Amino acid sequence: MVKRARTLASLAAELGVSRTTVSNAYNQPDQLSAELRERILRAAAERGYPGPDPMARSLRTRRAGSIGVLLTEHLSYAFEDAASVDFLAGMAEATSGTESSLTLIPAGPSEQDASALVGRAVVDGIVVYSVAEGDPHLAAARARGIPLVVCDQPKGLPLPFVGIDDREAIKPAARALLDAGHTRIGILAIRLERTRRDGHVDTRTLPTAALHVQRARVLGALEELAGVGDVPVVTRHINDHANCLSAAEELLTSHPELTAVLCTTDSMALGVLEYAAAHGIAVPEDLSVTGFDGIRTALLRGLTTVVQPNKEKGRAAGRLLLELIDAPPTGDVPREILGTTFHAGSTVSAPRARRTP
CATH class of the missing domain: 3.40.50.2300 (Response regulator)
Incomplete structure (x- = not known):
């Protein structure tokens, strides 16, 4: 029976390689030859080793590997409202190809227990999506001291911002x-x-x-x-x-x-x-x-x-947050104002007297 290595260290010892080499097979494959990486992954599969523990990695790197989107609506609304869907799609695109995933923080319209909800989110930064200036969820996000980007509102605060006029x-x-x-x-x-x-x-x-x-x-x-x-x-x-x-x-x-x-x-x-x-x-x-x-x-x-540009708004907010996580700004607070266009459509014409219901 094949010995079942359950930790990165035990797998590295069995294969006669360093723990860094095993970690690179999962996290930085370009650092290894294709043959060595294949040997490590095959041995891991045979021994039931699932890969490096993400919690342990986050403790070492001090990174959660995720960015949060704070929504002050019920979670179902985020998937029903077309503008919100486009925004979230843009956020997802911003994280594509990075080492960060996307975490939704559905605060809902209630303002109770805001600090606890936002405080539990395991994220490296937060995009706050369209809240009032005095909203306690925004205050809780700011209190965490992690990078933060405001999208749409509130405007006028000394915080990184993405929105339109x-x-x-x-x-x-x-x-x-x-x-x-x-x-x-x-x-x-x-x-x-x-x-x-x-x-x-x-x-x-x-x-x-x-x-x-x-x-x-x-x-x-x-x-x-x-x-x-x-x-x-x-x-x-x-x-x-x-x-x-x-x-x-x-x-x-x-x-x-x-x-x-x-x-x-x-x-x-x-x-x-x-x-x-x-x-x-x-x-x-x-x-x-x-x-x-x-x-x-x-x-x-x-x-x-x-x-x-709802989707581009999400991309811009996501990109800006990832930049702030990697390197906090040293100059002016970044702000990005996106343009809009008018679509003439077919629902406007000269008026005529409406029939009274």
Whole structure:
């Protein structure tokens, strides 16, 4: 019976090579000849040796070999929201070919036990994905003292940052509605505050809203629409199908005079399209609609929208974090602002009087 070596040291002793040589067979194969590596791996398989212990390696190197993505949504949302899926795909691409894996830290919308959750994550650095400035998960991540990159929000903190100029990015969508002749325009937005608030928004409170991304998009749109009079704004805390559909219903039933709806996410815009189809409202003949994100489903539906580089945003955040792990910055705090494009689509046309439901 073949003797079963269960440790790196015992396998090295049996083969008459150093422990470093056995380790290199797994971790740095380019350091060995093909023949020697094959002999080590074959002997390891025969003896039931599974390879170097990753926990022991992390203790030696002081590296976990993983970077974290802090999500303040339920984990299922990260795989249902198309913009989040694209972002995570970009993060995954950033780690491809490196010695780091990707760890999701699904904090969820609750702010309880933030320190414990973030503190348990075995990671070398964290990308914090779109949270409010005062969010305790962000505070817990900063308290760990490991490299950190903020993506999307909060803006303005002295932390490495990757994002877009949301306030300016949404203006082409608002301008498209104005150029088409619309003056009765409503806005649908997602979460503006840390605590749940659904319904009509008092626009006088917008400048103090806690979540910078949606605040900037709504303010940018209102800035562009300043000459059309009152613009109602309806918000939902969660950007899922049910909430997007109910937001569309609330806005369009309470304001039947609207001829256009500007949405701060494509999900919201798709909710408007669904509601309109179910209630005999023709788009764009009766109602013009714009979105924001440029997700695949929206583009396939011909939605007029602002396309942001969600995947590239993930790649940029991942690359920046890996750079900070290898070499902390010595100069200015790194910031990367990515560009956006306007997709004209087919959901905007000149207004005509809408039928009252």
